[in-house]
Amino acid sequence: MAERGARLLVADDNKVNRLLLGRTLELHGHRIASVENGRKALEMLQQAQASGQPFDLLLLDLEMPELDGFGVLQALAADVSLRDLPVIVTSSLEGVAQVARCIELGADDYLHKPVNPVLLKARVGSSLEKKRLRDQQKDMVRRFATAEVAQDLQQSGFALGGRRITGTVMFSDIRGFTALVERQSPEDTIELLNTYYTLMFEAISGQGGVVNQMVGDGLMAIFGAPLPLADHAAAAARAALEMQEMVALLNAERVAEGKVAIAIGIGIASGEMVAGYTGTQHRATYTCVGDTVNLAARLEAHTKAAGKPVLLDSAARAGLGAAFELEALGATVVAGKREPVEVWALSTGAPC
Amino acid sequence: MTDDHRIDRAAFAELQDNAGEDFVAELVGTFAEEAPALLSELRAALALGHAERFRRAAHSLKSNSNTFGVRSLAELARTLELGGLPADSAPLDVLDAEFAASLAALQRLAHEGSGG
Numbered sequence: 054m055a056e057r058g059a060r061l062l063v064a065d066d067n068k069v070n071r072l073l074l075g076r077t078l079e080l081h082g083h084r085i086a087s088v089e090n091g092r093k094a095l096e097m098l099q100q101a102q103a104s105g106q107p108f109d110l111l112l113l114d115l116e117m118p119e120l121d122g123f124g125v126l127q128a129l130a131a132d133v134s135l136r137d138l139p140v141i142v143t144s145s146l147e148g149v150a151q152v153a154r155c156i157e158l159g160a161d162d163y164l165h166k167p168v169n170p171v172l173l174k175a176r177v178g179s180s181l182e183k184k185r186l187r188d189q190q191k192d193m194v195r196r197f198a199t200a201e202v203a204q205d206l207q208q209s210g211f212a213l214g215g216r217r218i219t220g221t222v223m224f225s226d227i228r229g230f231t232a233l234v235e236r237q238s239p240e241d242t243i244e245l246l247n248t249y250y251t252l253m254f255e256a257i258s259g260q261g262g263v264v265n266q267m268v269g270d271g272l273m274a275i276f277g278a279p280l281p282l283a284d285h286a287a288a289a290a291r292a293a294l295e296m297q298e299m300v301a302l303l304n305a306e307r308v309a310e311g312k313v314a315i316a317i318g319i320g321i322a323s324g325e326m327v328a329g330y331t332g333t334q335h336r337a338t339y340t341c342v343g344d345t346v347n348l349a350a351r352l353e354a355h356t357k358a359a360g361k362p363v364l365l366d367s368a369a370r371a372g373l374g375a376a377f378e379l380e381a382l383g384a385t386v387v388a389g390k391r392e393p394v395e396v397w398a399l400s401t402g403a404p405c
Numbered sequence: 406m407t408d409d410h411r412i413d414r415a416a417f418a419e420l421q422d423n424a425g426e427d428f429v430a431e432l433v434g435t436f437a438e439e440a441p442a443l444l445s446e447l448r449a450a451l452a453l454g455h456a457e458r459f460r461r462a463a464h465s466l467k468s469n470s471n472t473f474g475v476r477s478l479a480e481l482a483r484t485l486e487l488g489g490l491p492a493d494s495a496p497l498d499v500l501d502a503e504f505a506a507s508l509a510a511l512q513r514l515a516h517e518g519s520g521g
Contacts (some may be wrong), residue, residue, distance in 0.1 A: 069469045076432075092490050116461055145468040147487075167472040170423045297490050 060106070063087040064125065065114035065143070070166065074112055074143065077170050078256050081177070091120030095128055102134050110180055113160070115144040115151065137187055139180035143168050162317035164344035215329030215342070218303035220277025220323060221285040221369055222346050223262065224353035225253065225296065227270040228316040236313065244317070246270065252303060256295035260288040265339050273350075275341050278328035286323045286365075286372025292397055293319045293363045297401045318362055320353030321399075322346075323369040351387040351395065359385070370397040411503075411510050416474030430515040436469055444504060447485070447497055456490050466500075469501055470507070476504045 061083045065071040068089075086108075088094045094111065101107050102309060115122035115329075129135045142155045145166035152163045159179045164173060227233070227249065234242050250267065257264055257274045261282050266273040274292070277285035296317065304314040304325040326343035345368075352364040359382060370379060378400035384393035421429045443466045450459035465488035470479035481500050485491070 067465050067468065068439050069432060069472060072432055072435060073424060076428055080424070118465065145471065166468050200476065291435060 058082055058084065059177075060101075060110040061086075061110045061112060061177070062097060062101075062108045063095060063112045064089075064091060064117065064122075065112075066090055066117040067114070070143075074168065074173075077168070077173060078177070080110075081174050083177070090117045091122060091125040093119075094125055095120065098129075098135055098138065099132075108138065108178060109184060111138055111140045112177075113140050113142050115142060115146055115155070120260050123154065123158060125153065127162060130159050137184070141176055141180060162387050213326040217325055218278045218281070218328045218341075219285075219323075219325050220275060220282065220328070220341070221289040221323040221347040221372070222326065222341060223257070223274045223276070223289050223293065223319060223321050224350045225272050225274070225293075225317055225319045226353055228318055228357065230270040230315075233313060233315065241312075248303060249300075249315075252299040253296055257292045259295065260292040261285075262288060262292055263339065265341075265398065267350065269379045271353075273340075273346075275328065275339075278326075278341060278384060279339065284372065284374075285311065286321070286369045287374055287376075289321050289323075289369065290363075290365070290377055291374055293321060293399060294401055297362060314330035318353055318356030318364075319363050320349045320351065320356065321369045322352060322366040323372050324348075324366075346385075347389065348394065355385070355387045355396070359396070362365055362401055363399040365397045367395040367397070370395075411475060411477050412514060413474035413476050414514075417511075417514060420473065426515075433473070433508075433511050433515045437474065437512070438465065438505060440469065440508070444497070444501060447500070448494065451490060451494060451497065459490055460486055466504075473511055475507045475511065478503050479496065517519050 061078055063074050063078070063085060065074065066089050070290070071087045071089065075087050077126075078085050086097065086157075088097055091113075094113070099109065109188055111125075111146055113122045115124055120128075122144070125139065126142075129138060129140065136159070139161045140159065141162045141164060142152075142160045143164045144151065155163055161183070162176045164176060165348055233245075237245075249270070250272070253272060254264055260276070262274040262276045262281070263278070264272050264274045276282050276289045281286055296319065300315060300317050308314055322345045324343070324345035326341040326345045328341045329339070348366055354367060356362060356364050360379070361382070364382075365373075365379075373379070380398040380400060382396040382398055386393045387396070387398040417429075424432070443462045446462040447459060447466075450456075451460060463482050467479050467482035467486055470476075470482055478500075481496075481503055485496060485500070491497070
């Protein structure tokens with residue numbers, strides 16, 4: 054939402070203050086609703102959220118009957134759908150302690166009454182701009198996460214930095230992609246990639262995984278972060294089988310159109326890793342780092358030499374139930390690893 | 406008799422500039438309707454010995470007085486807000502009188518601009 058024409062809620066028990074703030078904000082081009090206590094403010098915010106026309110910002114007085122401004126800030130912080138709503142506190146309470154408490158409780162800003170209209174315009178504009186950036190980030194996350202995962206990200210916030218998790222990482226690549234690109238038109242390549250990614254995303258998010266990186270024809274997916282997943286290894290294995298099926302279907306179409314069939318290689322590894330946001334405040338990506346991640350990438354690279362489309366490490370294999378057919382390839386030296394690792398091939402029925 | 410000293414003319418003119426003269430005239434009307442309830446709240450809170458209610462009412466009155474630039478009324482209200490419950494109602498009698506005079510001055514000022 055742009056700075057102008059935003060939807061704002063004014064909560065103030067004093068009618069003169071309420072009318073004047075509303076008027077000032079209307080003159081700045083915003084649409085205003087107002088309420089006279091904190092309880093009504095919460096009700097109105099929740100209703101607006103539920104009806105799909107949420108407020109963009111709340112101007113909040115502190116001393117109000119029924120529920121005061123501090124109570125509103127606490128309730129907002131505890132409400133997943135409202136915790137990102139920018140709040141500007143307007144009060145004539147004296148003393149810096151009140152200001153500090155509001156900021157601690159999550160208020161964006163604090164304006165003393167009587168509110169200076171120029172300052173009000175600047176602060177409202179800045180809060181709305183920050184909200185716009187946050188909304189953009191959320192949209193970006195939704196593009197590579199299921200709704201469930203996106204909501205979890207919203208809850209845990211966008212703090213940069215990692216935490217230790219146990220999960221499964223998958224790397225996938227189109228075999229011989231460079232040669233393929235040379236044989237077809239750029240338009241055909243883009244079309245192939247779009248179709249390929251759509252199918253792979255479908256298979257991965259359908260199993261609770263999150264695609265967090267796409268580079269050329271390769272992708273990285275995480276199972277078990279940011280949302281814990283009880284059977285992360287099995288989920289990754291199911292996704293791998295589905296991906297192979299999807300590629301088989303895609304190939305049937307491609308061959309019918311006289312195009313070359315493609316093949317993908319998938320590497321899967323389970324274990325502890327550090328997951329979190331990396332990047333800047335405005336552009337961040339969710340990712341995992343650690344030995345497990347490196348191993349999954351190495352296994353994916355090893356699929357070609359092994360002649361098997363899906364390879365797993367022993368930890369991932371240990372996390373699978375009896376429902377999967379596996380072939381032990383034994384201790385294998387993979388590029389980038391000094392010690393040989395136990396490698397398992399997942400039977401897919403697909404040609405390699 | 407002039408009441409001009411009660412009101413910060415620059416602050417009032419700025420309010421009119423920012424919100425519009427007609428709107429400010431309406432807002433003075435709202436203040437005239439709402440403020441008597443704050444004044445009675447002060448008396449009720451004093452009678453009940455309810456310091457928090459007393460402080461809140463004084464706080465609201467101060468806030469509104471500042472909005473209109475009524476400095477003398479704002480200062481009286483602020484003294485009551487920060488001073489705790491007074492010993493008797495004498496300060497409230499002073500406040501009532503100051504409010505009546507301030508409101509009259511405000512109403513004159515508000516209609517000067519639009520009425521000519």
